[in-house]
Amino acid sequence: MPLARTRAERFDDLVLDAVERLERRWSRELDGVEFGVEDVPPAGVPGGPLGEPVPLGRVLRVGSHPPRIVIYRRPVEARAIDIQELSALVHDVVVEQVADLLGMEPEAVDPRYDY
Secondary structure, eight states, rough: OOOOOOOOHHHHHHHHHHHHHHHHHHHHHTTTTTEEESSSSOOOOOOOOOOOSSOOOEOOTTTTOOOOOEEHHHHHHTSSSHHHHHHHHHHHHHHHHHHHTTTSOOOHHHHTTTO
């Protein structure tokens, strides 16, 4: 009998699905980029690229380390009313962060982007 998946595990799966979709198209550009999920942004992190008061994700560039894209689970979950909306929002947040990393518009990264 399989164990029930937690909300955090289901969220991780949504992020992984979005990342895998983008990696098929941008494999060379995303080679070495790390993706992660954190519950909440650290204190003092400014809002997102579209002026959100709390960031939904961010790109971390630290010295010579590979870039890391982090998606913040709780702020994203708070903005979705059901699993379909959550899935779409996770996709859009991942696309926005990849677009920021690549210096592109989100629509150019994935035409399915729909913020």
